[in-house]
Amino acid sequence: MVWLQRPRTSGVLLLLALSAAAVAAASCKHAAAPYIDVTVPVRAGMPIWESPRGLPKHWRTLHLQLADGDEVNQSWLNLDAHTGTHIDAPAHFLKGGSAIEDLDLDVLIGEVLVVEVPGGSNITGGSNITAEVLQQLALPADVQRVMLKTDNTEKGLMAQRAFASNYTALDSTAAAHITGSSSIKLVGIDYLSIGMLEDIGETHRTLFKGGVVVIEGLDLSQVQRGWYHQMCLPAKLAGSDGAPVRCVLQQLVTVKHTEL
Numbered sequence: 001m002v003w004l005q006r007p008r009t010s011g012v013l014l015l016l017a018l019s020a021a022a023v024a025a026a027s028c029k030h031a032a033a034p035y036i037d038v039t040v041p042v043r044a045g046m047p048i049w050e051s052p053r054g055l056p057k058h059w060r061t062l063h064l065q066l067a068d069g070d071e072v073n074q075s076w077l078n079l080d081a082h083t084g085t086h087i088d089a090p091a092h093f094l095k096g097g098s099a100i101e102d103l104d105l106d107v108l109i110g111e112v113l114v115v116e117v118p119g120g121s122n123i124t125g126g127s128n129i130t131a132e133v134l135q136q137l138a139l140p141a142d143v144q145r146v147m148l149k150t151d152n153t154e155k156g157l158m159a160q161r162a163f164a165s166n167y168t169a170l171d172s173t174a175a176a177h178i179t180g181s182s183s184i185k186l187v188g189i190d191y192l193s194i195g196m197l198e199d200i201g202e203t204h205r206t207l208f209k210g211g212v213v214v215i216e217g218l219d220l221s222q223v224q225r226g227w228y229h230q231m232c233l234p235a236k237l238a239g240s241d242g243a244p245v246r247c248v249l250q251q252l253v254t255v256k257h258t259e260l
């Protein structure tokens with residue numbers, strides 16, 4: 001498999017990541033590539049872990065209401081820290097592991113490669129991603145962030161109410177490959193767990209011990225494979241094992257030098 005060339009400055013082409021910072025640095029007035037929101041909206045009925053009914057209606061309740069004569073609408077939130085698109089902190093699986101506010105901003109923001117992953121078959125009838133599958137992807141040796149677009153997206157699992165136990169995810173051999181044989185510091189996936197159900201603990205522990213940040217529940221339906229600038233910032237919930245994240249991508253594009 002051949003990956004799109006990562007945009008780079010060379011020859012007559014200035015290859016530019018059209019982030020706001022890059023545009024400012026180049027004094028370029030070109031419109032930035034549009035943001036692609038890869039965050040699933042938090043709403044009643046969205047899929048949550050092992051529930052057939054999805055997120056209950058009372059995930060948000062108004063404790064003050066304009067309709068009742070209060071001066072404001074104001075809500076209580078009642079939801080799992082791992083709801084929807086979210087980031088896991090090492091404390092999710094490791095005793096004494098760091099919490100969500102300790103994650104490195106330099107990892108959460110930066111260049112990411114979105115890859116489409118062919119699946120095999122696992123024991124629940126879905127696909128899993130093994131070390132062998134990752135090797136076949138032939139990812140660039142220096143890639144630091146990867147988002148895995150799997151058949152979870154094709155099946156629309158993040159849009160279905162009922163939890164799908166046959167989701168596609170990494171097994172522990174893939175996790176060991178990432179931590180042992182790659183430069184990857186962040187991995188994202190398009191359903192509620194980075195680890196396949198049968199291997200979930202080992203997969204997470206291996207990634208967290210290896211210092212890899214995990215993003216789960218991404219909506220990659222509008223994203224093609226290729227290079228993007230990623231901004232994924234979780235709510236700063238002190239001490240938490242996870243947090244909802246707003247995650248957006250901006251395609252890295254090539255701009256002719258003469259256009260600048």
Ligand SMILES: [Zn+2]
Pocket residue numbers: 082086087088192216242
């Ligand atoms: Zn999680």
